[in-house]
Amino acid sequence: MPYYFFRTVQEQNELYQKGRTKPGDIVTNSDGITKLSKHQSWLAMDFVIIDDDGKPIWKHNARYEVLGEIWESLGGRWGGRFKRPEVFHFEYGA
DSSP: OOOOSOOOHHHHHHHHHBTTTBSSOOOOSOOSSSSOOGGGGTOEEEOOEEOTTSOEEOSOOHHHHHHHHHHHHTTOEEGGGSSSOOTTEEESOO
16 A cells, blocks of 8 residues: 555545455545545545564554644544544544
């Protein structure tokens, strides 16, 4: 999964197809056409922490918790609090 700030309609729809018409788990409920993602209007970013070995960390850990709390203190919405947590997802505004 790439790291995103902005997604095109095509990129969003490709992610939407995962777990539906393409292999993998469902990762979004926004198809990019009838339901837009905040990534499509620059209001969200996926920020992935890299471990000491240079590998991306996709699971919840203390580093994401700290970043999420800082982001929320600035008025943002952190994906680590979603019903299906996305610890690397950060949105502008609450």
